[in-house]
Amino acid sequence: MKKIIIASLLALITTNVFSQNFNQKRLDSLFVLLEKNNKFMGSIAIAENGKTIYTKSIGYDDITSSKKSSINTKYRIGSISKTFTAALIFKALEEKKIELNQTIDKYFPTIKNAKTITISNLLNHRSGVHDFTSDPDYLKWNTEYQSRAKMIERIASGDVNFEPDTKGEYSNSNYILLSYILEDIYKKPYGDILNQQIIKPLKLKNTYLGGKISLDKNECYSYTLIGKWEKAKETDMSVPLGAGAIVSNPTDLNIFIESLFTGKIISNEHLNQMKTIKDKYGMGIVEVPYFERKSYGHNGAIDGFRAIVNYFPTEKLALAITSNGKMGYDNDNILQCALSSYFKKPFAMPAFSDFIVATETLDSYSGTYASLEIPIKIIIAQKNNVMTAQATGQPFFPLEATAINKFKFDAAGVVLEFNNDKKEMILKQGGQDYLFKKE
Structure with missing residues (x-):
């Protein structure tokens, strides 16, 4: 009993010390300023040692009905989905279902260079595969359902950007193809694989493969700020799949990234492979420096949604931001404010102009x-x-x-x-x- 009491006291003392060090007032002040000037809509969560120590949410899930957002609001997280997909690939590797050095011609014989492109090349954006989102007509069809066959056709019809493994260049197509590979080896839809391998084991309550946005599910619409918030169109989630179709919130994202870095999803050996940066890209992860410190994570953007998740292994600090308002105050600036509040660094509050031009x-x-x-x-x-x-x-x-x-x-x-x-x-x-x- 004494050991339990002592352990509890130590935990309480640690929490109190952190609370004294963390400049919560600075972050609160920023959100007050953003809300007053209608410059941001979204949520943030910060966790240390797996415990949430700060949350905040401002804005609306739906402006038309004035439905306010909360920390439980779910957002489309865009390319942070790639980190989930990369983790699923490594889990399949650990189950000996695939190998990183195997080529993709077995799955996609029509893709140019399929006989030399490896799963590893897809993971770290070294495949040279055409990125379908750069097609001039992309915004003409992205809101409509796309079959697997049609998506592969679109990807295969594009030019080769470079020969495999000669350079790194970001391509959403890489992670569409990885999603299809997962479906082939597990004989299940991507959403079921995600649920079975990551969501259920980690008990993520607000994370799943997205569909049509539903306010009844505590999801939110996204908006673009052009003088006022204008509702954005919805990309059909059949298009991005494991490259950008996951829905989540900051609290769940922190649990996910912390679990990834503490061996609860894949081995430390495979995490190190994910973290290995070559030509700016890891395998579903990028390196994000902050002064002398180093963090890992990913960002995401889809329609009017923007998201960030970062993890500092040394400090065991996880931080996630999700927003449903594009063209307002940038998520990166909020991230800088949050990190400066934690690491005691300077931060300049924004000055919003009321100057009106006729x-x-x-x-x-x-x-x-x-x-x-x-x-x-x-x-x-x-x-x-x-x-x-x-x-x-x-x-x-x-x-x-x-x-x-x-x-x-x-x-x-x-x-x-x-x-x-x-x-x-x-x-x-x-x-x-x-x-x-x-x-």
Whole structure:
């Protein structure tokens, strides 16, 4: 009995020491600021030694019905799904169902270079397989059901990006193919495999393969901020599967990543293989430095959803952020605030501008701008009385006015300054100025 009491006291003391060290007020202040300025919708959870020590949720599951989000709200987590899929592949390896060095021609004879591409190449993005999300028509069909045969056809029809294992280049197609391999070797749908191998053993209550978004299941819609929150379209989950179709929340993500790093899913030997970085990529994991420290994890983006999960092995610290609001305050900035609150590092709170520019003035800046200094064009327009910019081959992004002729986009560190008399625009980014002329 004494040993139990002593152990309990030690645990209590440890928790109290941590609570004193963690600057919770800083993180609380950031969320108050974000909620007041309508700049973020989402949830965060921080865990140390497997115990949740901070949670917060702001925003709405559904703006139309004013349904507020909670820490139990479930979000699409995008490419964090790849970490789950990689773990499933390693579990199959431990069950001797596959080998990392086996080629994929047995499963996908129509894929170019299938006789030389290995499962290992798919895991660490060294296959050279075409990424279907880069297809010009992707956004025309991604909201509709896609069969396995159709997805393989789309992937196989693309050009080879490079010869296998000669470089690393991110491709969602790699993890679509890994999902199909799992289905072949287990003779079950991917969602059932995920449930059997990871969700049930870890008792994850808010994690599963997603389908049509359902508010009744405590899921949320996603939005894009263009002056006001606009509902985003839904990618059909038959498209990303194990590359981006999992639904979860921050608490479950922390349990998952902590379990992965403490041997509850795969062996330490195979975890080390996942963590081995080559040309920026591990196997379902990337390395994320924070000053002198090192963490591992992944981020995700799908429709208006954004997500991050990181784990610091030395500190046994897990941190996850999920959001359903794109173009607001960036998740990376919230991550920096959370880490600075834990590791006692400086952090500058955002300053949101209330500067309003008349619609007529915004319209006068609208048009296409080209530069002789960099090979891109930028289309300037306004929507909902908010200036937007779109560079060649990139999605549009909103700009925040800081003066009548100056606008910024903090997430990319971009500042645009207009001169109507000269029909010029100056792009400022990364300490450089680039002159653009209005066409």
